[in-house]
Amino acid sequence: MNRTLVIVKPDAVERGLVGEILGRLERKGLRLVAAQLRHLDPDIARRHYAEHVGREYFEALVAFITRSPVVVAVVEGPDDTWRLVRQLMGATNPVDASPGTIRGDLAVVMAENLIHGSDSPDAARREIGIFFPELA
Ligand code: CDP
Numbered sequence: 001m002n003r004t005l006v007i008v009k010p011d012a013v014e015r016g017l018v019g020e021i022l023g024r025l026e027r028k029g030l031r032l033v034a035a036q037l038r039h040l041d042p043d044i045a046r047r048h049y050a051e052h053v054g055r056e057y058f059e060a061l062v063a064f065i066t067r068s069p070v071v072v073a074v075v076e077g078p079d080d081t082w083r084l085v086r087q088l089m090g091a092t093n094p095v096d097a098s099p100g101t102i103r104g105d106l107a108v109v110m111a112e113n114l115i116h117g118s119d120s121p122d123a124a125r126r127e128i129g130i131f132f133p134e135l136a
């Protein structure tokens with residue numbers, strides 16, 4: 001799988017970090033093949049985060065991701081592009097994210113960690129299908 005889904009989350013859009021975040025992916029050598037500013041509704045948010053249903057943070061996560069617009073994007077690169085993006089993102093909890101990563105440089109708390117990236121080839125395929133069915 002050489003494509004992966006990225007969501008520049010509401011906190012990032014609110015803070016004016018869209019260019020910074022997508023720019024980091026572009027400077028790495030990845031190519032944007034789709035991007036859309038979009039206010040997610042709870043149904044699509046729940047579908048996207050289906051694996052987290054039942055976790056104690058689930059409802060807060062849905063409220064967060066739907067609170068204001070996000071940029072949903074598909075990026076393309078070599079095999080394992082999803083893994084390249086995950087490396088650039090850094091650990092889920094910004095406290096653990098290395099300096100030099102998006103979360104390590106720009107975020108302070110897990111609930112507002114700026115970016116989503118698919119975590120496997122199967123997840124990339126599934127998530128691209130949710131947001132960009134025409135690319136599936
Ligand atoms: O985003 P990532 O794939 O790194 O992490 P995840 O484990 O798939 O969790 C999805 C998102 O849920 C995280 O990015 C956080 O925004 C949120 N989350 C949270 O708020 N509290 C947790 N204990 C775990 C996840």
Ligand code: MG
Nearest residue numbers: 116117118119
């Ligand atoms: Mg995840």
